[in-house]
Amino acid sequence: MDFLLVGRSRFAQRRVLPAAAALPFGSTAVASRRDGTDWRTLAARRPGLVHVSSANGDHAEAVLWALEHGNHVVVDKPAFLTLPEATAAVALARASSLVLAEATCYAYHPMFAHARGLTFDGAVAVFTPPVPPDDFRHDRARGGGAFADTGPYFASLGRVLWDAEPTRVEVIVGDRSADGLELSYSVLAGYPGGRTVVGRFGFTSGYRNSLHLLGPGTGADFERPFSAPPDLSPTVRVSHDGASVSHRVAPADSMLLFLEQVLTAIRTGSREFDAPLLSDARTRDLLARAAGA
Numbered sequence: 001m002d003f004l005l006v007g008r009s010r011f012a013q014r015r016v017l018p019a020a021a022a023l024p025f026g027s028t029a030v031a032s033r034r035d036g037t038d039w040r041t042l043a044a045r046r047p048g049l050v051h052v053s054s055a056n057g058d059h060a061e062a063v064l065w066a067l068e069h070g071n072h073v074v075v076d077k078p079a080f081l082t083l084p085e086a087t088a089a090v091a092l093a094r095a096s097s098l099v100l101a102e103a104t105c106y107a108y109h110p111m112f113a114h115a116r117g118l119t120f121d122g123a124v125a126v127f128t129p130p131v132p133p134d135d136f137r138h139d140r141a142r143g144g145g146a147f148a149d150t151g152p153y154f155a156s157l158g159r160v161l162w163d164a165e166p167t168r169v170e171v172i173v174g175d176r177s178a179d180g181l182e183l184s185y186s187v188l189a190g191y192p193g194g195r196t197v198v199g200r201f202g203f204t205s206g207y208r209n210s211l212h213l214l215g216p217g218t219g220a221d222f223e224r225p226f227s228a229p230p231d232l233s234p235t236v237r238v239s240h241d242g243a244s245v246s247h248r249v250a251p252a253d254s255m256l257l258f259l260e261q262v263l264t265a266i267r268t269g270s271r272e273f274d275a276p277l278l279s280d281a282r283t284r285d286l287l288a289r290a291a292g293a
Contacts, residue, residue: 001025001026001048001049001263001266002025002026002027002028002029002045002047002048002049003020003025003027003028003029003047003048003051004028004029004030004031004039004042004043004047004048004049004050004051004071005017005020005028005029005030005031005032005050005051005053006031006032006039006043006050006051006052006053006062006066007031007032007033007052007053007054007055007058007062008030008032008034008035008053009053009054009076011076012051012053012076015105015253015255016053017030019253019255019256019259020051020259022253022256023256023259023260023263025049026048027047029042031043033054039062040065043065043069043071044069046070046071047071048071048072049071049072049073049262049263049266050062050066050072050073050074051073051074051075051076051103052066052073052074052075052076053075053076054076055136055142055143056076056078056081056136056137056142056143056144056148056149057081057136057141057142057143057144058142058143059075059076059078059079059080059081059143060081060085060089062075063075063079063080063089063100064089067092067093067096067098067100068092070096071098072098072099072100072262072266073093073098073099073100073101074101074102074103074259074262075100075101075102076102076103077102077103077104077152077280078102078143078148078149078151078152078280078281078284079100079102079277080281081143082281082285083281083282083284086277086278086281087278087281090274090278093274094271094274099262099265099266099270100273100274100277101258101262101265101273101277102276102277102280103255104152104156104258104276104280105254105255105258106153106225106226106227106228107156107160107254108252108254108257108258108261109225109228109234109249109252109254109257110249110250110252111222111223111225111234111236112160112225114247114249115161115211115213115220115222115236116160116161118213118218118220118238119215120161120213120215120218120220121193121194121195121214121215122195122196122197122198122213122214122215123157123158123195123196123197123198123211123212123213123214124199124210124211124212124214125153125154125157125197125198125200125201125210125211125212125225125226126199126201126208126209126210127150127153127199127200127201127208127209127210127226128150128184128200128201128202128203128204128205128206128208129203129207129209129227130203131203137149137203138181138183140177140179140181144181145181145182145183146182146183146184146185146201146202147287147288147291148284150201150202150203151201151284151287151288152280152284153201153226154187154189154199154201154283154284154287155279155280155281155283155287156276156279156280156283157197157199157211158189158191158197158283159276159279159280159283161213162191162193162195164191164192164193164195165191165279165282165283166189166190166191166197166283166286167190167192168189168190169187169189169190169283169290170187170188170189170290171185171186171187171188171287171290171291172185172186172187173291174186174202175202175204182202182291183202183203183204184200184201184202184203184204184205185200185201185202186198186199186200186201187200187287187290209224209225209226209227210222210225211225211226217241218238218239218241220236220237220238220239221236221237222234222236223235223236228252228254230251230253230254230256231251232251233248233249233250233251234248234249235247235248235249236249
């Protein structure tokens with residue numbers, strides 16, 4: 001199976017291409033606007049697995065083209081800007097017996113297996129990655145905004161921790177661009193069983209990347225949960241009734257682990273990526289509607 005990367009984002013260069021190089025693809029090609037390469041020409045050759053890593057607003061066109069030409073597809077988050085786009089794409093992938101997976105790869109890091117082994121009923125998450133002012137994420141026309149850029153982290157968190165979607169979401173938008181595009185927001189979400197997620201997301205404040213799980217007399221802190229580099233051995237600190245224990249999690253490349261699971265799904269015909277993609281799309285839709293967006 002051949003591998004085609006559509007778009008040469010910084011993330012793709014830093015994480016996707018090294019992970020792809022460690023997997024048994026027949027060949028690897030890159031098509032990007034900055035290189036003047038037409039991905040439609042390359043995709044027509046059926047490279048096998050297409051990874052879309054372009055501006056958010058370009059995802060839907062590239063994904064649908066790749067699926068229509070018989071390719072399995074991985075797409076950076078947010079996979080799609082609207083719930084109807086996500087629903088239509090998953091339906092096409094199912095009808096064509098093709099894998100369509102949203103690259104929510106942070107959840108494949110072993111620290112989240114550790115998190116799911118703990119008993120907590122609340123989470124406090126902060127993810128405020130720096131985004132340069134000239135980046136497309138500041139451009140509404142290209143699918144920018146904090147709901148699109150960091151919304152997938154909020155949207156997936158309850159699913160990853162508890163296999164649940166929120167029943168209620170309240171949101172306060174913080175910073176906005178001159179044309180009103182949201183650049184940061186705070187969110188409170190309620191889940192079945194009285195569980196909650198409180199979060200601060202965006203890209204205008206200082207860099208923070210943290211997750212705190214909370215329960216009666218208990219707490220746990222995770223180091224760089226949403227973007228742990230492959231060489232980091234992150235620390236998980238668990239406290240209970242005043243006593244604290246630190247655990248070191250083995251280094252892991254979450255993108256590589258994710259792509260390995262995609263290849264397994266392709267080989268076995270699994271549809272395991274459909275439900276997470278649709279679940280997160282529903283939650284991001286709920287987030288946007290709660291903000292009146």
